[in-house]
Each structure stands twice: as structure tokens, then as C-alpha cells.
Amino acid sequence: MLTMEKAQDYKELSQMAAEKIITKLSHKPEAVLGLATGSTPVGLYEALVAAYKEKRFSLAKATTFNLDEYVGIHPSDENSYAYYMNQHLFSQVDLPETAAHLPNGETANLEAACTKYEQQIASAGGIDLQVIGIGLNGHIGFNEPYTPFEQRTHVVELDKTTREANARFFPNLEAVPTHAITMGIQNIMESKEVLLLVAGEQKAAVLERLVYGDVTEAFPASILKEHPNVTIIADQGALSGL
Ligand code: GLP
Numbered sequence: 001m002l003t004m005e006k007a008q009d010y011k012e013l014s015q016m017a018a019e020k021i022i023t024k025l026s027h028k029p030e031a032v033l034g035l036a037t038g039s040t041p042v043g044l045y046e047a048l049v050a051a052y053k054e055k056r057f058s059l060a061k062a063t064t065f066n067l068d069e070y071v072g073i074h075p076s077d078e079n080s081y082a083y084y085m086n087q088h089l090f091s092q093v094d095l096p097e098t099a100a101h102l103p104n105g106e107t108a109n110l111e112a113a114c115t116k117y118e119q120q121i122a123s124a125g126g127i128d129l130q131v132i133g134i135g136l137n138g139h140i141g142f143n144e145p146y147t148p149f150e151q152r153t154h155v156v157e158l159d160k161t162t163r164e165a166n167a168r169f170f171p172n173l174e175a176v177p178t179h180a181i182t183m184g185i186q187n188i189m190e191s192k193e194v195l196l197l198v199a200g201e202q203k204a205a206v207l208e209r210l211v212y213g214d215v216t217e218a219f220p221a222s223i224l225k226e227h228p229n230v231t232i233i234a235d236q237g238a239l240s241g242l
Contacts, residue, residue, distance in 0.1 A: 002211070002225060005233045010199050013235045014043025017131070020195055020231070021048060022057045024129050030061040032121075034130030034183075035089075036141075037066065037081045040197045041131060045088040052093045059095035063124045065117075067132065067141040067188075071105040071155065071179035079169055080105075103153065103181035114153040114181060121153075121187065130191035134198055134206055137161055138219035142182035145218050151184035185220060189227055196224065198234040204241035207234055211242060 007013035021044075024031050035041070051057060066081055075082035082102050090100050101120055104113040121127065132140050137159060143151065144159045156179065163176040170176045188194065198207050206221075210232075215222045224230045 001228060001230065003231045004211075005231060006239060007233055007235045010043055010235050013197060013199055013233050014047045016233050017041070017044040017195060017197055018047035018051055020233075021129065021131075022051055024193075025057045025059070025062065028128065029058065030063075031128045032063045032065065032124045032126065034127040034132075034188075034191055035064050035066045035085065036131045036133050036197075037068070037084050038133045040133040040199050042088060043199075044131070044197065048089065049092045059093050059099075062095060063099045064095060064101060065121055065124070065127060065183070066102040067130075068180050068182035069103040069105040070177040071110065071181060072177055074106050075102075079175075103183075105177075105179075105181050110155045110181060114155065117153045117181070117183075118187075121183075127187070127191035129193045129195060130188055131195045131197065132188065134196060134203065134210070134221050135162055136165055136202070136206060138206060138209065138221045140185065140188060140196075140221050140224075142180040143185050143188075143220045145220060147185060147217065147220055149185050149189075149217060149220075149223050152186050153181065153183050156180055156182055185223055189223065192229065194224060194227055194230040196221070196230060196232045198232060198238040200235065201237040201240055203234075203238045207232075207238045208241035 069081045073080045103117050107113050142156050167173045167176050
């Protein structure tokens with residue numbers, strides 16, 4: 001079921017999302033959080049860091065698992081999602097280093113990295129709250145259109161459109177990795193709660209399709225309609241198509 005919470009603007013969306021995480025941690029300090037990258041959650045992490053400085057929460061007992069990571073980019077590379085997470089959140093809060101997990105895209109054996117990630121999520125007891133964004137083609141994590149809904153953590157070849165959308169972070173399109181490791185749709189569906197953030201007019205059509213469209217593998221996010229606990233926080237721009 002999708003519950004929609006409306007924000008005036010990106011700042012409010014980010015604050016609302018941060019409050020959800022703070023509330024979760026206040027009820028369950030040892031919560032397992034699923035985290036996302038991309039430009040949408042940047043404001044959420046900023047709001048969390050500000051709240052952390054005000055001592056409103058602690059991540060000392062929490063565990064995190066990121067949705068995805070590029071293949072072939074070292075964690076110290078500024079385009080890796082590991083680097084992004086360190087920059088925006090991990091280096092600024094009290095999450096123990098060993099409690100932060102991202103898939104390992106810098107290994108010769110990517111299949112083993114996927115299996116290990118699955119084991120780590122399972123031994124942490126599964127994900128309590130998963131934050132996600134949505135791609136322009138409806139992808140969640142890096143689960144591109146026509147990814148089977150049953151898929152678990154796996155290696156994906158990125159859509160040309162996804163590489164183009166993410167090229168803004170790289171020197172040029174050729175520098176954007178062709179592959180990534182992503183949690184599968186099944187992992188997202190198994191998380192107890194999902195928080196989907198949708199910001200900006202460029203996401204209006206995607207949000208419209210999510211709300212009014214059918215559940216189909218052609219539009220991966222559509223499966224969220226079958227999840228029992230999804231909250232969408234969207235700003236005015238994203239809501240403009242509804
Ligand atoms: C990337 C990420 C997704 C993210 C999506 C949208 O491809 N792998 O997890 O949701 O892009 O990103 P943005 O928030 O920058 O629009």
C-alpha cells in the first residue's frame with residue numbers, strides 16, 4: 001500500500017524523511033536501515049547530520065545497507081557510492097565503521113560479493129526501513145525495467161538512459177560504469193518499511209505512472225503497490241502530474 005505525504009519543497013521533503021528515520025531510531029536504536037544514493041537523498045542526509053549535531057539521535061547501535069554500488073570503481077573514488085555515503089553521512093555521525101555496508105563492486109568475483117551481501121543482510125535480521133529514490137525509467141536501486149520481481153542482490157548492466165542520467169557526476173558518458181551491483185526488488189519488498197523520496201518536476205511523470213499505472217516489470221517501482229508499508233514523500237514539483 002502506498003501512503004503519500006506531501007511536502008512543499010525539497011527542503012521540507014528532506015526534513016520529513018529525516019524525522020521518519022529519527023523516529024524509527026528512537027523506537028529501535030538497533031534498527032537496520034537501508035540507504036540510497038543519487039541526488040534525491042542528499043537533503044535527507046544533510047538534515048540527519050544537523051539533527052545529529054543537536055544530539056537528537058545516535059547510530060551507535062544501528063546497521064546500514066546501501067542499495068547499490070557501481071562495478072569497477074574503487075570506494076576511494078569520488079564517484080563510488082561508498083565515497084558518497086562517507087561524505088554525506090557516515091563520516092559525520094556515530095555509525096560504527098563495521099556497521100555500514102555497501103555491495104563490493106571492486107572484486108574479481110562479483111557473484112560471491114552478491115552472495116555475501118545477502119548473508120550480511122540476513123544475519124542482521126533484515127532491513128527495518130529502506131530509503132529509496134526512483135529513476136526516470138521507474139528503476140529502484142539499479143533494478144532496471146524488466147528485472148524479474150523475484151530477483152535478489154545481483155549484477156546488472158545499466159540502461160543507456162540510466163548511464164546518461166548519472167553522467168552528470170562523471171567527466172563524460174564513457175566514464176560512467178556499465179555495470180553495478182544492486183539489491184534486488186525482492187530485497188526491497190522484504191524490508192519491513194519503505195520510504196520513497198520523489199523530488200522535482202522531472203519526476204512528475206514517473207510519480208504519475210507509479211500512482212495510476214499497473215504493476216508491471218516494465219516499471220520496477222510499480223511492485224511497491226504490493227508492499228504493506230510504503231510511504232512516499234513527494235514535493236510539489238513531483239506532485240504536479242497528479
Ligand atoms: C541512481 C540510483 C538510484 C536512484 C536513482 C535516482 O541510478 N542507483 O538508487 O534512486 O539514480 O537518482 P536521483 O535521486 O539522482 O534522481
